[in-house]
Amino acid sequence: MGLDKQHIRDKYRKLRAGLSDEELAQKSQQITCRVKDFISSHPELSHYHLFFPIAKQREINTFPIKDFLDSEGASVYTSRVSQHAVVMETLKLNPDTRFELDSWGIPLPLDFELVDSSGIQAIFIPLLAFDKSGNRIGFGKGYYDSFLSQLPPFVLKVGLSVFPPEYHIPSESHDIPLDYCITPENILIF
Structure with a gap:
C-alpha cells in the first residue's frame, strides 16, 4: 500500500530540512552537472523554462543552470x-x-x-518527491499542474530532485508525470 501524498510531502520536507547548507550546495552542484549533460544531449532544444530556488524551502540552487543556459545561447523563461x-x-x-x-x-x-x-521546449520542475514512473509531488498548491496542463504535450517535463525516487506515489487523473528527473547521481527517463 502506497503512502498518501501528504505523508510523502511531510517526509521530504523533513529530509530537506535535515540537509546542511554544505550538503545542499554540493547536491545542487552535482545536479547542475547532470543538467549540463542533459542539455548537451538535446541540441534540438533551445527554449528552457526554469524555476528559481526558495531558500526557506531548501530548493536546489538553479542560478548556475541559468548561467549555463545563457552561455549556450538558449532562451530562458521563468x-x-x-x-x-x-x-x-x-x-x-x-x-x-x-x-x-x-x-x-x-x-x-x-x-x-x-x-x-508556446515557445517553451523543456521545463525544469521543482518537486519534493517523485517515483519510478515519473509521478511527482510538489508543495500542494497546484500551480505547476495547472501550468503544465496548458503546455503542448511535446514539452519535456524535467524534475530536479535532491533525493532518489520513491517506489510509488499515488497519482490522480489531472496529475502530469515527468519525462525525466535529474538527481545528483542520475538522469532518469520515464
Whole structure:
C-alpha cells in the first residue's frame, strides 16, 4: 500500500530540512552537472523554462543552470503567479536579468518580457518527491499542474530532485508525470 501524498510531502520536507547548507550546495552542484549533460544531449532544444530556488524551502540552487543556459545561447523563461488570477505567467529573461525576493521568498526577475508559453521546449520542475514512473509531488498548491496542463504535450517535463525516487506515489487523473528527473547521481527517463 502506497503512502498518501501528504505523508510523502511531510517526509521530504523533513529530509530537506535535515540537509546542511554544505550538503545542499554540493547536491545542487552535482545536479547542475547532470543538467549540463542533459542539455548537451538535446541540441534540438533551445527554449528552457526554469524555476528559481526558495531558500526557506531548501530548493536546489538553479542560478548556475541559468548561467549555463545563457552561455549556450538558449532562451530562458521563468514564471510568476499573476496578480489578477491564480495562474502562472511566463517571463522571458535576458542574460543580465537581476532578481529580488518577493514576499514568499521566491526570486523574481526585475527585468523581463511577458510572453505566452508556446515557445517553451523543456521545463525544469521543482518537486519534493517523485517515483519510478515519473509521478511527482510538489508543495500542494497546484500551480505547476495547472501550468503544465496548458503546455503542448511535446514539452519535456524535467524534475530536479535532491533525493532518489520513491517506489510509488499515488497519482490522480489531472496529475502530469515527468519525462525525466535529474538527481545528483542520475538522469532518469520515464
